[in-house]
Amino acid sequence: xxxxxxxxxxxxxxxxxxxxxxxxxxxxxxxxxxxxxxxxxxxxxxxxxxxxxxxxxxxxxxxxxxxxxxxxxxxxxxxxxxxxxxxxxxxxxxxxxxxxxxxxxxxxxxxxxxxxxxxxxxxxxxxxxxxxxxxxxxxxxxxxxxxxxxxxxxxxxxxxxxxxxxxxxxxxxxxxxxxxxxxxxxxxxxxxxxxxxxxxxxxxxxxxxxxxxxxxxxxxxxxxxxxxxxxxxxxxxxxxxxxxxxxxxxxxxxxxxxxxxxxxxxxxxxxxxxxxxxxxxxxxxxxxxxxxxxxxxxxxxxxxxxxxxxxxxxxxxxxxxxxxxxxxxxxxxxxxxxxxxxxxx
Numbered sequence: 001x002x003x004x005x006x007x008x009x010x011x012x013x014x015x016x017x018x019x020x021x022x023x024x025x026x027x028x029x030x031x032x033x034x035x036x037x038x039x040x041x042x043x044x045x046x047x048x049x050x051x052x053x054x055x056x057x058x059x060x061x062x063x064x065x066x067x068x069x070x071x072x073x074x075x076x077x078x079x080x081x082x083x084x085x086x087x088x089x090x091x092x093x094x095x096x097x098x099x100x101x102x103x104x105x106x107x108x109x110x111x112x113x114x115x116x117x118x119x120x121x122x123x124x125x126x127x128x129x130x131x132x133x134x135x136x137x138x139x140x141x142x143x144x145x146x147x148x149x150x151x152x153x154x155x156x157x158x159x160x161x162x163x164x165x166x167x168x169x170x171x172x173x174x175x176x177x178x179x180x181x182x183x184x185x186x187x188x189x190x191x192x193x194x195x196x197x198x199x200x201x202x203x204x205x206x207x208x209x210x211x212x213x214x215x216x217x218x219x220x221x222x223x224x225x226x227x228x229x230x231x232x233x234x235x236x237x238x239x240x241x242x243x244x245x246x247x248x249x250x251x252x253x254x255x256x257x258x259x260x261x262x263x264x265x266x267x268x269x270x271x272x273x274x275x276x277x278x279x280x281x282x283x284x285x286x287x288x289x290x291x292x293x294x295x296x297x298x299x300x301x302x303x304x305x306x307x308x309x310x311x312x313x314x315x316x317x318x319x320x321x322x323x324x325x326x327x328x329x330x331x332x333x334x335x336x337x338x339x340x341x342x343x344x345x
Contacts (some may be wrong), residue, residue, distance in 0.1 A: 007264040009283035015288040018058035020293055024317045026052045028301055032310055035240045036040055044219040052245045053230040059248050060257035063195050064202030070205040072157060077150040084146050091343035092139045095291040096126055103132060165203045169196030175251040194249035203281050205261050216266045217250055222259030226252045285329045288343025292325035
């Protein structure tokens with residue numbers, strides 16, 4: 001029986017909470033405080049800038065966990081795809097259709113939402129092109145990542161850590177030029193670019209024996225360096241109509257995600273009692289929460305708009321966007337045959 005590694009659960013729970021925080025602050029409340037930018041931005045502006053940059057590690061962490069848990073193992077293409085693809089496809093289809101039905105019902109009988117019909121909601125939403133399913137781009141990205149992972153797995157099985165470092169070195173160059181500086185690098189490095197680099201990074205950080213990466217305080221320094229760099233750049237490149245945010249594949253984001261991963265690994269994060277139970281449950285529900293949370297957030301904003309002070313409104317959106325999907329997942333998990341298609345690990 002495989003040993004359960006709790007820090008993976010903690011990272012997965014942090015990843016989904018990070019996604020929710022970014023979507024609430026970036027898509028839900030940012031417009032309320034963006035004008036607070038100035039020579040001395042308001043505290044709310046600074047908090048918003050910090051959250052939509054630092055917590056963009058959600059998707060990188062999911063990718064790193066895929067690499068840490070799946071790469072380097074002895075499996076065939078058929079066994080990998082037959083196990084992994086249903087886990088992402090069935091929940092994607094379930095939540096797309098279930099939430100579309102709910103949205104049509106709400107729009108018809110409770111409040112006129114900004115939708116143009118069930119068929120349009122399904123087809124456009126499946127591509128992540130409307131306000132209720134814009135998170136669904138992740139499905140297509142992770143699907144493509146899974147399709148290439150067997151190729152990388154075979155390479156990793158026959159490689160040592162120095163060869164992985166070779167790959168990651170060029171991947172970081174693409175993070176710097178393509179996603180941070182946004183300028184062309186003279187050498188075309190298309191085969192090294194993200195998101196597959198984050199998958200390889202997750203495997204590498206789990207198994208590396210480099211002493212520097214085992215030092216607890218190096219992880220903290222890596223995070224602090226990333227936060228400082230992102231906050232300075234966010235202030236310099238923002239305006240009263242824009243809060244600058246880094247691409248999820250920017251080099252500071254890579255350092256940030258690596259630092260967080262190492263922090264949880266090296267400190268052997270292992271709480272007890274209700275905290276552990278909550279983290280475990282959020283981790284188990286993470287994919288289902290991801291697929292459902294944007295519709296919950298968007299409907300809540302349309303139904304209630306900003307009826308509270310900024311801080312209470314923001315906190316309310318975070319709690320609703322997390323716990324309503326969790327409640328639905330808990331209820332559905334007790335219905336026969338649904339547990340395997342709703343995104344519960």
